[in-house]
Amino acid sequence: MPLPGQPLRSLGFLTIGVFDPADPGPGHQSTLDVITLGEELGYDSAWVRHRHLQHGISSPVAVLAAASQRTRRIALGTAVIPLGWENPLRLAEDLATVDLLSGGRLNPGVSVGPPMQWDRVKDALYPDTADREDFGYGRVERLLRLVRGEPATDFSGVEGIEVFSDRVQPHSPGLAGRLWYGGASLRSARWAGEHGMNFLTSSVIKAEDGSTDFAALQQTQVRAFRAAHPDGDAARVSQGLVVIPTDTATPAQREKYLRYAASRQGRVGVPQGPGRLLFAADLVGTSAEIAAQLHAHAGFREVDEVAFALPFSFEPEDYVQILTDIATRLGPALGWVPATGTAP
Template sequence: MQRFGTLSFGHYGPLGGGHILTAQDSMLQAIDLAQGMDDLGVNGAYFRVHHFARQQSSPMPLLAAIAAKTQRIEVGTGVIDMRYENPLYLAEEAASVDLISEGRLALGVSRGSPETVVRGYEAFGYTGSTDPRGADIAREHFDLFLRAVEGEGLAERDAMSPFGGGSGLQRIEPHSPGLRSRIWWGAGNRDSAEWAGRMGVNLMSSTLLTEDRGLPFDELQAQQIDAFREAWRGAGHAGEPRVSVSRSIFPITTAEDEMYFGSRQDGDGVGYIDGMRSTFGKTYAGAPDALVDQLLADAAVQSADTLMLTIPSQLGVAFNLRIVESFAKHVAPALGWKSTQHAVTA
């Protein structure tokens, strides 16, 4: 494990007891938490994207704000639902954030997760899908997005234009030359992981896999990662791709930790999502030494270079920063991680 960061679902709304977390609260707290993690030397702050829900839905302004207030931390998504996206506008926004952050964007995209509405992407104007889940729209949008990120000319110049004219095809602007290497595909099964490898993009392995072959989740996920890397090499891509996995991990070091997470340790789960039998990863909660042993035995965590901690963002900045700091001090170094700072304060 070379890097770790947080994956926030960005929930807001009623918290119980008459307390409400607003959308503004959620975004401002995300900025504050990222600043605190940057000071600790944590590597990344990543955000889930959901539409028609009380969660983050338009991540680019948030990522730009975090990038402007931090120095080292990677900012990213896990993942943007390509069914909802105008590919060229997303390419412009992504290039802008990548330039503002000086190359710290890790843009995870995919078909997206199950929704709270029926075919919500159609309300955004993207119709005509022949797939009940809109996967064909997501792949079409991704193809055009990738061409735009690569700098391909996509619109014919107007020779009569008072703003430059000329001939040939014009690329979108701004253009960030290194962004192509920082695009990730969120894969929920082996087929999509192999496709990502052939496309030459990094892999964000999902929090669940739409497979059930009687194997523990971590072994199933490690096999998916192996298949991705084999497809990458088979396609002749240069260099080594990055791979991330996400886990719910809670070091228990205080009575408050025990109250929240003491009963959260559980095993893998099997259920149905989008009508497909799926395998879900377990929650890790316990003393730091026990977590180290468990994570060293997690085949996918050992295979990936980046670990994303799913965090209970509704519990506020101080609480989540304490979880992250505890992981950084007591667990992560034993997994091979080194802070981007000179040291993490003992």
């Protein structure tokens, strides 16, 4: 728990990787540049978000494959891959491949539930099986078994000149221990703990038990996860709030950041939609101000890993300023020490 005097162990960031649909290449290159900058600044991890039929990263595993060849140390994560869009066996193959290419740095985060805009996309996504698809936790369990190297079929051996394996190939030892579940509810937190996964908790959770206190609810979820996990208090949890330090921002940037946060403030503390989602407030200010707010945040006080989320609609120069301020000012104010060298 990083109370004042107790250091933050791992500092990461999350980007959605926006691009211009008329010319998507530069946006993807910019995402790779941001990840490279993160490594140069000493960040421990860089995470990409998943978006389908939108102008954000639709194939995070492919993007991280490219990032793995530009970097040598920084952990590369997905936050998160919605498994409703995926075949677990094919995804297990892709994850293992990229993990091996990265030297064991991949941290796949996944979630369950029907795909976003399900009624509009189901005929394109599952034209023959839409009414039979299971979008529950079983989909994660399939992925876990396959990544862990359990049999995918009852056949292995040689047929003619072809050699077949009964498990997913390639197999990457250690990858299963770096699988994360992105959960927003108490039920998901407990499920992730019971199944030995790591836990991603973000700036969006579910309002439960009649409470709208975001920090207190997040604290309860983290504690429930660890209570259910075989590793107990040592089980890994990463928190992903939106923080925007303004230490070296220009006056125009500060004004932009404050406008951005103000435009989103109306949803804070008010459950949204049928899922009763609660959104955390964006933290904008000097690094000293943000550090004080984080140390007072009940959810933050339960973790020693973070992946701060970058706002989606800013310019590359804004991301450079924000990432640099987090690494050089906010991180140290939280007791964090930049990483150096290469991954083992």
